[in-house]
Amino acid sequence: MSVILIAEDEEAMLEIFAQVVEDLGHRALRASNGEEALVLARTEPPDLVVSDHMMPRRTGVELLRTLRADSRLKEVPFLLLSAARPTGLEEADAFLSKPVDLDTFEQAVQNVLRVRAAPEEPPRQEPMLAGARADRSNGTVREEMLNWVAHEIKTPLSSARLNAQLLLRKQGERSSGDERKCTEIILRQLDRMNTLVTSILDAARLSEGKLALRLEPGNFTAFLLEVVQDWSELQPQVDFLLKGAEQRVELSFDAERVRYILNNLISNAVKYGGETRRVEVSLSLSPGLAVVQVRDWGVGIAAAELPNVFDRFHRAEVAGGQGHGLGLYIAGALARLHGGTLGVQSTLGEGSTFSLRLPLSSSRRGL
Structure with missing residues (x-):
C-alpha cells in the first residue's frame, strides 16, 4: 500500500x-x-x-x-x-x-x-509557440483568463463525469438497462459539453497565437492506422477503408492535435455520409509532403459555401444546424501550425474529400 x-x-x-x-x-x-x-x-x-x-x-x-x-x-x-x-x-x-x-x-x-524507481526519461521537447508573440503583458493576462475559464468550467465537468463513471461502474449487472442507458446518456452529453468548451478555448488561443504544439518524430502510418481502427470500433455500422498504409511515413507532429484534425474530418464524413455508410481514408506522398485524404459519398457541400468552410462559426446549410462551427476552423489552423494545409473538394449530392497535407521529416525529404 x-x-x-x-x-x-x-x-x-x-x-x-x-x-x-x-x-x-x-x-x-x-x-x-x-x-x-x-x-x-x-x-x-x-x-x-x-x-x-x-x-x-x-x-x-x-x-x-x-x-x-x-x-x-x-x-x-x-x-x-x-x-x-x-x-x-x-x-x-x-x-x-x-x-x-x-x-x-x-x-x-x-x-x-x-516506474518510480525507473531511470529518468530524456527531457521533453519544449513547446513551440504558434504564431507571432503577442505583447507580453496583454498576452499573459489573456492566457491567465483562458486558464481561469478552463478551470472554472472543466473542474465541475470533470467532477460530474467521474461521478457518472463511478455510478455506471457500480450499476454493473444489477441495474436495469434503462438506468444504465440514462447514465450513458449523461456521460455522452458531458463529453459534448467538454468538446465545446475545449473548442472555444482552442479557438481563442489560436486567434491570440498562443496555442502550443508538442512536435515529436514518429511513425505516422502506424498513428493513422490506430485512428482509423478506433473509428472502426466506435462505428461498426460504417465501412472504413484505409489505403496506402503499406508504406512507412515518418513525420514530426503533435499527435494530440493531428488526432483532433483527423477525428473532425472522419466524424464529418460519418455524420454527412448519407446512406452509403462508407468512409475512405488514404495516405500518399507528394514532394515534401504526406497527404491524408478523407472521402465520403454523402450530401456534399454547395460550391458557394466551399470558400467559407474553414471560417469560425460557419455551418453549412446542409448540416441542418448541427455542430458549433469551430471544428474545421480549428483543424485548418492546426494544419497550418504544422506547416501544412487543409483543403476540400466537394460536389453537392456526391460527397466530399478533405485533404490534409503535412511536411515530411527532413530525412525523408532528401530521399
Whole structure:
C-alpha cells in the first residue's frame, strides 16, 4: 500500500480522487490547497503526489517546484492535473487534462507508482509557440483568463463525469438497462459539453497565437492506422477503408492535435455520409509532403459555401444546424501550425474529400 497525497481545492473532486485511490488499495492524504499539501508532504513524505494546478496558496506547478527543491521530497513522483496546459507541466512525471477519465486516472496513478524507481526519461521537447508573440503583458493576462475559464468550467465537468463513471461502474449487472442507458446518456452529453468548451478555448488561443504544439518524430502510418481502427470500433455500422498504409511515413507532429484534425474530418464524413455508410481514408506522398485524404459519398457541400468552410462559426446549410462551427476552423489552423494545409473538394449530392497535407521529416525529404 502506497501513501498518495492529493491536492485539490474543489471538495467534490478531492473526495472522488481520494475514493478512487483508496479503491486501488492505497492510503489517501487530502489537501485543499498548495500550502496544506506542502505541510502534509513534509510531515509524512508520500509515495506519490496528485495535484491540481490552479489552487489557492500555491499552484500545482509551484508545489511541484518546492518539493523538487527539498532534498527529502525531490524524488517523489508528481502527477499534475489541469484544465489548461500550464507553463511547467513538463516538469511533472505525468500530466492529465481535465476532465479526467476514470480509467485513465487509475492507470496514470498505477503507472507513475510502477516506474518510480525507473531511470529518468530524456527531457521533453519544449513547446513551440504558434504564431507571432503577442505583447507580453496583454498576452499573459489573456492566457491567465483562458486558464481561469478552463478551470472554472472543466473542474465541475470533470467532477460530474467521474461521478457518472463511478455510478455506471457500480450499476454493473444489477441495474436495469434503462438506468444504465440514462447514465450513458449523461456521460455522452458531458463529453459534448467538454468538446465545446475545449473548442472555444482552442479557438481563442489560436486567434491570440498562443496555442502550443508538442512536435515529436514518429511513425505516422502506424498513428493513422490506430485512428482509423478506433473509428472502426466506435462505428461498426460504417465501412472504413484505409489505403496506402503499406508504406512507412515518418513525420514530426503533435499527435494530440493531428488526432483532433483527423477525428473532425472522419466524424464529418460519418455524420454527412448519407446512406452509403462508407468512409475512405488514404495516405500518399507528394514532394515534401504526406497527404491524408478523407472521402465520403454523402450530401456534399454547395460550391458557394466551399470558400467559407474553414471560417469560425460557419455551418453549412446542409448540416441542418448541427455542430458549433469551430471544428474545421480549428483543424485548418492546426494544419497550418504544422506547416501544412487543409483543403476540400466537394460536389453537392456526391460527397466530399478533405485533404490534409503535412511536411515530411527532413530525412525523408532528401530521399
